[in-house]
Amino acid sequence: MVALLALVILSQAPAPAQPPTPAQLPAPEQVALPPPGQGAPELVPQLPVATLTPATHELFERIKRRVAQVRIIESRSGTKSSIGSAFFVSAEGHAITNYHVVSDLVLHPEDYTAELVQDGQEPVPVKLLDVDVVHDLAVIHLGRQVPDFFQLLEKPPPQGTRLFAMGNPRDLGITIVEGTYNGLVHDALYDRVHFTGAINPGMSGGPSLTGEGRVVGVNVATMGNQVGFLVPVDNARALLTRALAAKPEDSTPAALLDSVRKQLLEHQEFITERLLATPLPQQSLGPYRVPGRWMPFLKCWGDTPHDPEAQYTATSYQCSSEEDLYLSSDHRTGAVSYSHQYLSSTKLGALRFSALYSAYFSSDPSVVDATRDDVTNFRCHSEFVSSGGLTLRAALCLRAYKRFPGLYDLVLRAASLPSNTQGVDTSFMLAGFTPENALKLARHYLEGLSWTK
Amino acid sequence: MDEVIFLEVIEGDAVHARHRLERFPVTVGRGYGNDVILDDPKVSPVHLRIERTEEGGLVVRDLGSRNGTFRMEPWARLAEMSLAQDARVMVGDTVLRFRGRSYPVPEALEAEAPVGPRQRIFERPQVFLGALGGAMLAALLSSYLTRYDKTDLGELVFSMLLPTAMTLAWAGGWSIASRIARRQFYFRAHGSIGSLVLLGMLCIPGLMLVLSFSLAWADRRQWLGLLCYLGLIGWGLFWHLRYVTRWDARRLGAIVTAIVLGLGTLIQAQEVLGNEEFSYSLSFPRALLPASFRIMPAASVDEFFGEAAELQRQVDELAKEK
Numbered sequence: 218m219v220a221l222l223a224l225v226i227l228s229q230a231p232a233p234a235q236p237p238t239p240a241q242l243p244a245p246e247q248v249a250l251p252p253p254g255q256g257a258p259e260l261v262p263q264l265p266v267a268t269l270t271p272a273t274h275e276l277f278e279r280i281k282r283r284v285a286q287v288r289i290i291e292s293r294s295g296t297k298s299s300i301g302s303a304f305f306v307s308a309e310g311h312a313i314t315n316y317h318v319v320s321d322l323v324l325h326p327e328d329y330t331a332e333l334v335q336d337g338q339e340p341v342p343v344k345l346l347d348v349d350v351v352h353d354l355a356v357i358h359l360g361r362q363v364p365d366f367f368q369l370l371e372k373p374p375p376q377g378t379r380l381f382a383m384g385n386p387r388d389l390g391i392t393i394v395e396g397t398y399n400g401l402v403h404d405a406l407y408d409r410v411h412f413t414g415a416i417n418p419g420m421s422g423g424p425s426l427t428g429e430g431r432v433v434g435v436n437v438a439t440m441g442n443q444v445g446f447l448v449p450v451d452n453a454r455a456l457l458t459r460a461l462a463a464k465p466e467d468s469t470p471a472a473l474l475d476s477v478r479k480q481l482l483e484h485q486e487f488i489t490e491r492l493l494a495t496p497l498p499q500q501s502l503g504p505y506r507v508p509g510r511w512m513p514f515l516k517c518w519g520d521t522p523h524d525p526e527a528q529y530t531a532t533s534y535q536c537s538s539e540e541d542l543y544l545s546s547d548h549r550t551g552a553v554s555y556s557h558q559y560l561s562s563t564k565l566g567a568l569r570f571s572a573l574y575s576a577y578f579s580s581d582p583s584v585v586d587a588t589r590d591d592v593t594n595f596r597c598h599s600e601f602v603s604s605g606g607l608t609l610r611a612a613l614c615l616r617a618y619k620r621f622p623g624l625y626d627l628v629l630r631a632a633s634l635p636s637n638t639q640g641v642d643t644s645f646m647l648a649g650f651t652p653e654n655a656l657k658l659a660r661h662y663l664e665g666l667s668w669t670k
Numbered sequence: 671m672d673e674v675i676f677l678e679v680i681e682g683d684a685v686h687a688r689h690r691l692e693r694f695p696v697t698v699g700r701g702y703g704n705d706v707i708l709d710d711p712k713v714s715p716v717h718l719r720i721e722r723t724e725e726g727g728l729v730v731r732d733l734g735s736r737n738g739t740f741r742m743e744p745w746a747r748l749a750e751m752s753l754a755q756d757a758r759v760m761v762g763d764t765v766l767r768f769r770g771r772s773y774p775v776p777e778a779l780e781a782e783a784p785v786g787p788r789q790r791i792f793e794r795p796q797v798f799l800g801a802l803g804g805a806m807l808a809a810l811l812s813s814y815l816t817r818y819d820k821t822d823l824g825e826l827v828f829s830m831l832l833p834t835a836m837t838l839a840w841a842g843g844w845s846i847a848s849r850i851a852r853r854q855f856y857f858r859a860h861g862s863i864g865s866l867v868l869l870g871m872l873c874i875p876g877l878m879l880v881l882s883f884s885l886a887w888a889d890r891r892q893w894l895g896l897l898c899y900l901g902l903i904g905w906g907l908f909w910h911l912r913y914v915t916r917w918d919a920r921r922l923g924a925i926v927t928a929i930v931l932g933l934g935t936l937i938q939a940q941e942v943l944g945n946e947e948f949s950y951s952l953s954f955p956r957a958l959l960p961a962s963f964r965i966m967p968a969a970s971v972d973e974f975f976g977e978a979a980e981l982q983r984q985v986d987e988l989a990k991e992k
Binding site: 565567568587589593594596597599601602609614616617619625630656659660664 | 814815817818819946956957969971980
């Protein structure tokens with residue numbers, strides 16, 4: 218159960234990179250799970266569309282056999298280590314779920330197996346056919362015919378459509394939850410449908426459908442308080458098409474791992490192209506110009522804390538994709554973030570300001586989660602660099618992915634040498650890029666720093 | 671054997687008691703009727719006798735003691751043994767050695783050139799006060815410069831007085847050692863040495879900071895810092911011990927060097943030999959000083975990113991290790 222909670226919490230939009238400052242930014246709503254039973258059905262707006270749909274209990278009766286619980290079985294203990302939901306999409310027994318539900322099967326095929334439990338029936342082993350790590354989807358296959366399965370919706374419904382999310386929240390049995398379709402999340406790095414309704418841990422991989430029983434999206438994450446997210450059904454359809462066309466050897470553990478690697482490579486190529494095709498806007502911080510909001514998917518926040526006791530002012534400015542890709546419960550990738558600190562003081566002398574400035578430069582931004590099995594330690598190269606009329610003390614750090622050769626995390630840290638008693642310090646973090654792309658982006662970023670006067 | 675021999679009671683390597691034997695026979699044992707009395711509970715009241723033979727030699731004869739008399743080389747129980755120069759026997763737990771007057775002893779060791787008493791520089795009052803004052807000033811400055819919040823006078827004074835008090839206590843400890851070993855306190859000398867070591871300890875971090883920033887050092891800074899600290903500790907230890915012991919300078923130097931090298935090895939062994947722990951930490955120098963301190967030229971952006979290939983090679987190497 219604990220593992221399951223973590224799964225869903227962690228598959229949320231991540232917190233922005235913490236600024237290396239005591240200052241607290243008005244963080245975007247943090248992911249927190251609502252306590253069980255904290256539903257607020259009266260908050261769901263009464264829309265005319267809702268009156269067109271059949272009664273929920275009739276709908277549920279009709280489709281409950283199309284949804285099942287996925288159990289990930291750890292072979293040594295012989296029991297479930299995490300759970301999720303899945304739904305059938307073909308008569309041959311193909312079902313769709315989330316990648317994060319079955320990630321253990323991809324990364325540790327020797328230690329984990331999966332089984333599907335339908336209401337009141339014995340568990341049946343299932344095989345993992347294909348995954349889409351970028352959209353957090355997976356296709357599993359039950360080795361027999363199923364009588365009943367879902368149709369996927371062709372066209373997105375209008376905003377406000379009454380939807381029904383299904384799944385097995387917290388191992389309590391198959392349930393149905395009413396909610397509303399609220400379109401795609403704006404300016405997101407990864408396409409997500411905003412679903413206003415209660416999605417809870419364990420419902421991951423379950424469907425959200427219209428009143429006619431057509432699937433609109435796959436339950437994937439929640440921010441609590443009725444803010445839920447779905448993977449758009451188009452991505453699920455694409456993956457299903459691919460899985461149906463695939464040969465048996467494409468679903469061996471090695472082939473799946475290689476497929477994940479290719480998807481990550483393709484994805485970072487796509488982000489790199491998008492970023493490089495967009496001119497990097499500049500933002501003023503004191504007399505410095507620093508990289509501003511590069512693309513809409515980056516969310517930027519800033520603040521200058523006012524402390525009457527402080528001998529200096531520190532202005533922070535940080536941008537982050539606020540989203541990443543789930544590889545395993547403790548390894549994330551596919552994130553872009555950067556932050557700046559502008560420090561100035563009229564009260565400190567040059568040497569004391571240097572001590573302050575060094576202390577700020579000594580704290581690093583947080584990087585994406587990973588363990589010893591996933592990545593190496595960082596190695597850094599540091600030098601004085603002159604760029605844009607500034608002399609910087611800069612450091613470039615890399616760490617390699619162990620399971621996915623060719624992918625790296627990069628951190629670029631740079632601080633202008635203090636001029637009188639002011640300076641700007643910046644960090645840039647990329648997770649899951651090839652060195653070529655990461656360096657291109659880092660270089661572009663570093664050249665975005667300059668002195669205005 | 672000579673007419674006069676010496677019976678020596680040996681303890682470890684040293685002679686515990688020495689008896690001059692002129693008239694024979696001589697009896698040895700725990701009883702008060704003996705010529706040589708041994709306070710060893712395993713020695714019999716009348717244990718052995720040393721007699722002169724007709725030929726003029728000497729023999730040791732066991733007088734039926736309970737625990738017996740043993741010759742040392744080769745180890746054997748004896749009833750009778752004729753004495754040679756430097757012969758050793760064991761009775762109970764006691765080793766006895768016999769030497770005649772003709773036993774040769776080595777030449778006297780050469781002493782360092784004798785010098786008249788002279789005052790070393792550390793013993794001058796002005797040196798002591800100057801060193802202590804310098805250390806106090808350095809403590810004050812380093813505490814002021816490394817803090818960037820509002821100046822707090824109380825904290826500043828405390829950060830100056832604490833190391834001063836510690837130095838004086840340190841000097842006091844060494845003085846007591848000097849008093850015990852050399853019957854003189856030498857407090858001023860120990861105070862000057864302690865203050866100078868403290869001054870060095872306070873200056874090294876600043877010096878390293880400036881050096882590593884100016885020359886853009888990354889790894890070398892750590893090694894040079896360690897070397898400076900060890901050198902300073904070695905110097906302090908040498909002079910403190912100089913006032914405590916009467917060893918000659920070369921011997922003392924060798925001992926101090928061994929201690930300092932051992933300490934350095936101990937500190938570094940873990941780091942050099944241990945496995946690298948997994949962490950997210952980025953290790954590169956963080957010092958930022960005003961631009962005028964910089965000596966190393968700045969690289970161009972091209973040169974900076976040119977180093978990335980080497981980084982990639984290093985992390986690929988790590989990834990292979992698993």
